Amino acid sequence: MARSRIVWLIAGLLFGFSAIALRLTWLQGFQWHEYAAREETHRCPLRYLPAPRGHILARAGEVLAQDLPQHFFVYTLGGIDDVGRVAAQIARAIRAWDGGLARDFPAALLEESLDRLRGLYRERLGSGVSIPPHPWISELEPPLAHHLARWLKKLPSYGRVPGISVAVDQEGGTIWIEPDVLYAGEAGTRRIERRLALPAGSLFGGAPPARGAPTGIAARLSRARALTDRDARQRALDMKRDLLLELPAALRPGAIPFDLVADVVSHPERYPGIRVRESLRREYRRTEAIGNLVGFVEPVARRVEAEEERAEAAAAQGAEAAAAALIILDERRGGSRDLPRLRDLYTFRDLRGEGYLWGDYIGARGVEAAFEARLHGIAGAVQQELDAFEVPVGVPRDGEAPIPGQDVTLSIDLAFSEYLHGVFAEQGVVAGSMLVGVPETGEIFAWITVPGYDPATLHRDWERFEAIRHLSPLLNRPAQAELPPGSTIKVVFALGALDAGVIERGTPYTCNGVYDPRFPTQLRCNNHNARLPLTLEVSEALARSCNCFFYHLGGKRLGSDRIRGILAGYGFGAPTGIELVGERAGILPAAWPELAAIGQGRFAATPLQLFRFFCALANRGAAPVPSILVAERRADAERLDFGEDSIEAVIAGMVEAVEYGTASDSAIGLHDFACAAKTGTAEWTSNGATSNLAWIAGFAPVKAPEIVFVVEVEHTSLHGGDAAGPIAARALEWLEAERGYRFDSERRSDAR
């Protein structure tokens, strides 16, 4: 019976080993490829190389935004500080000595003592002057000292304890330490502290354990050392993990002097455990003049979070959640969505142009957002072998270089913009905007928004922005501010009415100051105080900006439908199609044609729409799409159907406005230039306070216009000509002085 049971046991053994053999065959014979691929991705993971975004340049080549390399210092605890290991090794050697008491000798005692000695040398470490050896433990019993000396000698090369030596004589032994070697890591951080003029120990973290809680690297060290033997692997990982060397806020990455970076890179032995890591940083030109136009970037992560929040909110309201438009290629975001994974270089090559990596930046506003596709580069990657502690081994095996984004050259004249920004400040404008451009091409070379922001310091200015929140500092006014256009819109209706034959040149109208006796205070005209009643025809009505003339035109002759038709025909109520994102369409008036005809009521247009209309006027018909890029004459300029006579009548009105009408005041200063302009003042209630919104729009010179300007000043007590006019005049003055334009009066006379 026993024998048969042994046979059964043998059968059991055979069964067990066969099972193992089958499992091995399955793993190594059939699943080989899968495991080999896993091994490969573990060993050689992809490391992404971010692509620099394209530059944003101004017209003359000034760099407005660019990606610059920035340097960080990273360190590994194990590389910087070996004291813990040295103490543990010596403690183990002492424990191994069979001398009775030594059995429980704690490493912590040695460590603390070495840390205390470290404080003694803190000031002198890394100064370049070598520190002589220091007796650490003396009066060791001779047998123990001999044991330690023997042990030191026998250590294999990979297990050496640096900076420790044992001297033995008759009385006993002494353990000496060489501070320069033992504390080499701290000496390295001290060198950096010296170069950056930081107080001693501010990077490493000051106080020895006895005198208070350590900070900085020392704090991390003590945390790692506090891990017990059971967490030995965790401790090993902690000691080898890359950590960011935190510099004081004033010395953020950009401010690390390059020679220090070069020294750390070229002399790693002076800075044990410290390495330099490079990344890209968006650097903006320090100017507020065109900040709103240039815009800024944000991390893709923030965009995705915002989109998710939006989708959640929409879902909460029962609306269908919009899918995020961004494709995130990086796998670090795992889980929530089925995203493409760039595990290997082949997939990476296929997909890298299609979306964003998790660490990328994306344009949030302005040009950065509008030309995202052009500015955004295509990331590269290298496949780099790593060891168990994620430390790179050797040179990268294979990779793809990043493809930098393309540059965008704006048509913006930076010097002019800065000058105009100054003028706005001089005039005490709290909010407003200005566009100056070339009528022929629609190219805009001054794009001013007040209040503006400086993208370079945006993150620090939030408090200031809180205070002026009611002025919407992030609004890109020329394209996004929907404002009542005021009297400037009279030009539109005059032209529309003349073209449609509703009125003729010379059709008289008598203004009594009050349009409708039933509403003596609402619909009135006090734009021309002299000589009431006054009989005027269309040009003079424009020059004097007679409200009653246009109440009559709007209310009696055109009516709501035709007003809307004229506005739509001239491009109002729809975005102009400029390259920017988020352009607003404005609001077309639905009722009250009388009010609409003077640009008030429920009626809003953007400065950009006015700019485009005045371009068309200056071109005598051709209405180019406004652009902020340097471009040739655009083929797709739409032709507005203007009659030649009507145009001349309207332009004459605008010229007269400068000569004797609303923009003729010598304080304004437009009188000296050959320009045609129309002022406007909208009474505007915003945040409960009624104030004026002053406009001026026009072009110069009159006959063959070279520039078109639109100025808009919000929250003013002045009227159009007085508030916005001087700014336009200063602009013309500057252009004559600095850019060689000629807008003098003689040529205006010619034009007539």
Add this chain to the structure above:
Amino acid sequence: MNRFLLQSIGRLPFLTLIIALFALLAIGCLFVHSTTGGSAQGFPSPTAERHLIRVAIGLAVFVFLVGVRYRTLEEWALPLYGFGIALLCALFAVKLGGGGGKPSSWFELPGFALQPAELMKLFTILLLARALKPTLRAANAGEHLRPLLITGIPALLIAAQPDLGTALAFPPVLLAMLWVGGASTKRVASYAGAGVACALLVLCAALFADVGLRGYQKNRILAFFDRKAPEYAMNEAYQPNQSLIAIGSGGLFGKGLGQGPQNVRNRLPEKHNDFIFGIIGEEWGLAGTILVTMLFAMLYLSCAGIAYRTREPFGRLVAIGITVQLASQTLMNLAIATGLAPVTGITLPFISFGGSSLLTSLASIGIVLGIGLHRIPFLAPLENPRRHEQLVIYPARVGR
């Protein structure tokens, strides 16, 4: 001719045992060298050198035990067992006295660390065999109390160290020895069932009520069932995952000795010890792992063959106990390395780096070989019940 053939077949277990043993030892030396930073030129690496010394010592013990008449072992079983228990208790005394409370299952001696649990496995088998010898075909449970105690005391002491993996090696040995010793199949099966039920109970208590097992032991079991869970991937499941990757990526013929990336880049912790099989799989591929598996099977089949041929109950029981103990340890280690069982710290006999384990394993095999060679005359009733009157004398045939 016929007689010569019979004799050759009769000697086959000895031959295969020796071949398998030395092949395994050689492979062990190679891979300890390969996994401890050894290069092709500089054989042996410092650690492999220590391993070689241990192999040499182990072989000396092996030869000595082959020479010892195993009746002597029967006489020494009790003192040896007592010595082992004393060592285990001393370990506890050191632990409690030292106040460190750190789990440690070895004495640090100059030169190497003595692990009493490894020695205890062998001592327990010896005493168990002695205790079971007169109780052949025991029918009632009272007869099994002594064997249960003999196994239970060291197993509990070891489990409390805590070294659950080593403690788990005891129950299968006890069951196998009881069964081969003659206990009824029903009873052995009920013991096994009770043991499994107890284990399940402990497991459930740990998983659902959070008592009994320590945190890391529980996590290892959870990690076994969900190896890809992120909370375990870098902790409890890291080792088995890396082992699987090492074995799987080895393919059919492996990457060559000392060439495996998991080995060279230190991605597999304990690669020279408990997880050395992973590196064998990586560097020698399926060919190597099947070779090692076959060598192990060959070794243990030879041992079982010796037990089969031995009629003397003490010898037979010792041989069976040792075979089952070593085989279950080996199978457990291979199962862990190939992801078939949760991680416990178990060495691979004859291959892993580890002094006490190597010494005990070699001593055990030495005893088995000794049992095979020293045929002791034994008066045994024939197994045919109809001829129970008749006694047969089996003569010793040493050296013939």
